[in-house]
Amino acid sequence: MFTTRQITSIAKRAFSTSASSNAAKVAVLGASGGIGQPLSLLLKQSSLISHLSLYDIVNTPGVAADLSHINTNSKVTGHVPQNDGLKEALTGCDIVVIPAGVPRKPGMTRDDLFNTNASIVRDLAEACAQHCPKAHILVIANPVNSTVPIVAEVFQKHSVFDPKKLFGVTTLDVVRASRFVSEVKKISTNDAKITVIGGHSGVTIVPLLSQSGHSFTEEEVKSLTHRIQFGGDEVVKAKNGAGSATLSMAFAGARFTNSLLEATVGGKKGIIEPTFVKSDIFAKEGVEYFATNVELGPNGVEKIHPVGNINKYEQGLIDAAIPELKGNIVKGKSFVSEVKA
Numbered sequence: 001m002f003t004t005r006q007i008t009s010i011a012k013r014a015f016s017t018s019a020s021s022n023a024a025k026v027a028v029l030g031a032s033g034g035i036g037q038p039l040s041l042l043l044k045q046s047s048l049i050s051h052l053s054l055y056d057i058v059n060t061p062g063v064a065a066d067l068s069h070i071n072t073n074s075k076v077t078g079h080v081p082q083n084d085g086l087k088e089a090l091t092g093c094d095i096v097v098i099p100a101g102v103p104r105k106p107g108m109t110r111d112d113l114f115n116t117n118a119s120i121v122r123d124l125a126e127a128c129a130q131h132c133p134k135a136h137i138l139v140i141a142n143p144v145n146s147t148v149p150i151v152a153e154v155f156q157k158h159s160v161f162d163p164k165k166l167f168g169v170t171t172l173d174v175v176r177a178s179r180f181v182s183e184v185k186k187i188s189t190n191d192a193k194i195t196v197i198g199g200h201s202g203v204t205i206v207p208l209l210s211q212s213g214h215s216f217t218e219e220e221v222k223s224l225t226h227r228i229q230f231g232g233d234e235v236v237k238a239k240n241g242a243g244s245a246t247l248s249m250a251f252a253g254a255r256f257t258n259s260l261l262e263a264t265v266g267g268k269k270g271i272i273e274p275t276f277v278k279s280d281i282f283a284k285e286g287v288e289y290f291a292t293n294v295e296l297g298p299n300g301v302e303k304i305h306p307v308g309n310i311n312k313y314e315q316g317l318i319d320a321a322i323p324e325l326k327g328n329i330v331k332g333k334s335f336v337s338e339v340k341a
């Protein structure tokens with residue numbers, strides 16, 4: 001006869017060794033990089049992932065072998081371009097996260113990365129459209145304001161575009177905003193929930209501090225807004241030529257991926273994350289993609305939240321963001337359509 005304690009222990013073991021049937025295949029493209037490695041490490045901890053598929057042009061066999069020894073239930077595979085590696089990495093994927101591409105050096109804007117990263121993202125999107133056309137695509141590679149439209153155009157070219165399944169990952173802006181506000185107000189980050197809308201570069205990043213439930217002096221609003229908009233530059237400067245944010249981005253990327261997993265395979269309702277998606281909010285102004293809070297559901301975007309109540313200062317920030325955002329989006333779209341012609 002088993003004691004109650006023995007039965008509980010056997011049940012716990014059985015539970016923890018069987019992979020969840022509600023689990024997804026997730027690919028990380030650019031998995032050997034500064035973001036790719038810690039992001040993959042964080043994703044290896046998810047019980048909602050059955051297969052973590054790591055692709056990069058170099059070093060993924062080593063990264064995959066290393067991660068595969070961690071005793072969580074997901075299988076880890078590493079792929080390189082040889083032997084149809086990209087096809088193998090993507091086939092059957094539910095979610096593809098793309099941190100592939102070069103990072104900034106001091107003095108560069110995110111837009112300066114366009115020349116290198118646009119074609120990397122375009123080619124990876126081509127492969128996704130062919131091998132996992134129904135997957136959710138999470139774009140981290142900069143400039144996000146342009147790389148998201150690039151993915152959309154490629155998917156449209158293949159007639160497989162579903163706007164509910166394409167996300168620019170802007171979570172780091174919200175993570176930073178929460179941390180910076182918590183420092184200024186001397187409160188827990190749990191009590192510093194800051195909505196950040198717009199895009200993901202400089203003035204296109206628009207924090208809505210007035211919606212936070214906290215009061216700020218004019219001085220605090222100005223300095224916090226500037227710090228949130230240019231937080232990426234702080235890291236680029238501090239790394240002094242060795243790249244941009246990687247660890248905080250891995251944290252933010254894992255947060256967004258985990259939220260999407262919970263909303264899709266996990267079946268959870270009411271999960272809201274900020275993200276840069278195809279949106280009607282400023283369509284009249286010619287801005288086809290815009291980040292606001294988005295409720296995630298089984299098919300990706302469930303509901304795009306409106307901007308909500310804002311003050312005059314924040315309206316000024318949006319007015320300044322719109323033309324730049326519009327230019328970034330057009331640049332991404334034309335990059336694909338010019339090649340198409």
Ligand SMILES: NC(=O)C1=CN([C@@H]2O[C@H](COP(=O)(O)OP(=O)(O)OC[C@H]3O[C@@H](n4cnc5c(N)ncnc54)[C@H](O)[C@@H]3O)[C@@H](O)[C@H]2O)C=CC1
Nearest residue numbers: 030032033034035056057099100101102103140141142249
């Ligand atoms: N959305 C956001 O909030 C953030 C975006 N980023 C962006 O993420 C990107 C990656 O940054 P890091 O990881 O620091 O750069 P990294 O240079 O450390 O890693 C990039 C990886 O991409 C790989 N790669 C290059 N071409 C590839 C291809 N065709 N297919 C697959 N993999 C390829 C490289 O081999 C490398 O391992 C940059 O564009 C950076 O600007 C960075 C921080 C925040």
Ligand SMILES: O=C([O-])CC(=O)C(=O)O
Nearest residue numbers: 104142172232233244245
């Ligand atoms: O600043 C960069 O180039 C990387 C990035 O997007 C960020 O840290 O927000």
